[in-house]
Amino acid sequence: MSANAPITQDVHTIPRKLPDGPANLVGMTRAGMRDALIAMGTPEKQAKMRVGQIWQWIYQWGVRDFDAMTNLSKGYRADMAAHFVIDVPEVVSKQVSTDGTRKYLVRIAGGHEVEIVYIPEEGRGTLCVSSQVGCTLTCSFCHTGTQKLVRNLTAGEIIGQVMVVRDDLEEWPEIGAPKDETRLLSNIVLMGMGEPLYNFENVRDAMKIAMDPEGIQLSRRRITLSTSGVVPEIARTAQEIGCQLAVSFHATTDDVRDRLVPINKRWNIEELLAALKSYPKVSNSERITFEYVMLQGVNDSDEDAHRLIRLIEGIPAKINLIPFNEWPGAPYKRSSNNRIRAFADIIYKAGYASPIRTPRGEDIMAACGQLKSATERSRKSRRQIEAEAGIGEA
Numbered sequence: 001m002s003a004n005a006p007i008t009q010d011v012h013t014i015p016r017k018l019p020d021g022p023a024n025l026v027g028m029t030r031a032g033m034r035d036a037l038i039a040m041g042t043p044e045k046q047a048k049m050r051v052g053q054i055w056q057w058i059y060q061w062g063v064r065d066f067d068a069m070t071n072l073s074k075g076y077r078a079d080m081a082a083h084f085v086i087d088v089p090e091v092v093s094k095q096v097s098t099d100g101t102r103k104y105l106v107r108i109a110g111g112h113e114v115e116i117v118y119i120p121e122e123g124r125g126t127l128c129v130s131s132q133v134g135c136t137l138t139c140s141f142c143h144t145g146t147q148k149l150v151r152n153l154t155a156g157e158i159i160g161q162v163m164v165v166r167d168d169l170e171e172w173p174e175i176g177a178p179k180d181e182t183r184l185l186s187n188i189v190l191m192g193m194g195e196p197l198y199n200f201e202n203v204r205d206a207m208k209i210a211m212d213p214e215g216i217q218l219s220r221r222r223i224t225l226s227t228s229g230v231v232p233e234i235a236r237t238a239q240e241i242g243c244q245l246a247v248s249f250h251a252t253t254d255d256v257r258d259r260l261v262p263i264n265k266r267w268n269i270e271e272l273l274a275a276l277k278s279y280p281k282v283s284n285s286e287r288i289t290f291e292y293v294m295l296q297g298v299n300d301s302d303e304d305a306h307r308l309i310r311l312i313e314g315i316p317a318k319i320n321l322i323p324f325n326e327w328p329g330a331p332y333k334r335s336s337n338n339r340i341r342a343f344a345d346i347i348y349k350a351g352y353a354s355p356i357r358t359p360r361g362e363d364i365m366a367a368c369g370q371l372k373s374a375t376e377r378s379r380k381s382r383r384q385i386e387a388e389a390g391i392g393e394a
Helices: 028-038 044-060 075-083 156-171 198-213 232-242 254-260 269-277 303-312 335-347 382-389
Strands: 090-096 101-108 113-121 124-128 186-188 223-227 245-247 287-294 317-323
Touching: 028 044, 028 075, 090 156, 101 156, 113 156, 124 156, 186 198, 198 223, 198 232, 198 335, 223 232, 223 269, 232 245, 232 269, 245 269, 287 335, 303 335
Parallel strands: 124 186, 186 223, 223 245, 245 287, 287 317
Antiparallel strands: 090 101, 101 113, 113 124
16 A cells, blocks of 8 residues: 555544533643633733743643642632643552552543553653553554554643653652752653554644653653554654654564554555655664564564564664563463574674663563553453464464
């Protein structure tokens, strides 16, 4: 199929029946908030200033109560409270792994639930954010892919995940305190539930909020968007978000990738690599990360490693090798440590960084490819999964 073919999905972003009541400020763009304040009665000449004040209260200080916004008059605060709310997803449960990884199940509008994961590291921490309830891609090695797509998350529900975790980490700065550059939540990866590029506008708006210098203040280099290969939106990612790019690659032939990552049937390896080679921000300082899950006897041979090197020639890249994280009913096995190391060595000797990802949070099903809503009930049987992966009995 042509890379210019229209992207269509039977998915909506918000529940079809919106709740009555005040609008949520979380997730509004600056322009959207300005329009909302003017509609409330704020004079146009004051609207930009008011947006700046409210923006800092919400995103720099983490304030959720209009009464705490002390540089606004009492009357204006009352008007705000009558017209708006500052809502973030509700934490249903939190699990903490033996390695310190935290997995949160959060509830959003309509009673839907998604999972997010915080991974602490020395001097930093990475938050794995979801962009959809479920997923439409049905990647056969991914637990999330066995859950039906319900809907896209709104920008507020996406940036709200960041705010919820900052709440839990107690990382909102105290008003008036000296600036502290230490960040417990220093990086965002859009690698949770869903395909971010099938929800582009909401992901873009949420990440613009995360990067805003008067709010959460994360550098664009601290944000990585992972796509399975939605080719028409790749250049747009560089132009409108400007973040780092990762690609769920996982195979070196179309035959294997068709089974592992079915979106390959729409945009194959050749089309995907062409888009990556012309990615506007590709440089040696901003390499594309190729994510490659190691599956025993499927994609882990020396031939695969050499083929991968040939495929990515000319693309500043690093190869992130991911030991397969097994889940109940998974149709694959993790490659042996020796096989993974041999694969990595071939990549490294060809001049590419080839780090082997250390699985985190496996004991709480928080590792890569294991996320799945606890309320999802349409579970596939092992036989169904194996049949779709093309590895069932002959």
